[in-house]
Amino acid sequence: FSLLHDGNVFRRIAEPAFSLGTQLVATIDETGAVRFKSFQMLRRIFELSQFFQQATDADLNAFCGHGSLAIVDAVAFVADADEGIRKFVHAITRANILGQHTVADITAQANAIGFPITVANNQIAVPQDRKGAKALFSFLLDRVYLGAMNQQLFITNSHRPL
Helix, strand or coil: EEEECCCCEECCCCCCCCCCCCHHHHHHHCCEEEEEEHHHHHHHHHCHHCCCCCCCCCHHHHHHCCEEECCHHHHHHHHCHHHHHHHHHHHHHHHHHHCCCCHHHHHHHHHHCCCCCCCCEEEEHHHHHHHHHHHHHHHHHCCCCECCCCCCCCCCCCCCCC
């Protein structure tokens, strides 16, 4: 239940209501410019899908047909692709990762840090599970790194340089 301070008394709210958090999510100035710290927090309040891109089904099908990749079931890959997979595929395609780096280069980099990668017939096998596919795509986007102290692999969500 919720209480509302009304005048000098608190009263219990019986009708539907919502509350706002105490942290500032964004500011909008008189020109309409929005300033924010976290896109994810802003997305909770405003519909912002037009400001970020993700791969369409056609983009995913083209990605599945890339010569450097081996995807066992392209139809299932496209059907099961969630927002995260679609964003990864869009980013990999936009950056032309597979066009700029050969399978041998990618494999050498993966082996250098101990990232598990499977290659057969000069094609990188994309794991069938979402977690494995996202890990591979994170690696392709330079979001996997080797911890300096404990030599453990980590995945980051930031591209902010040190």
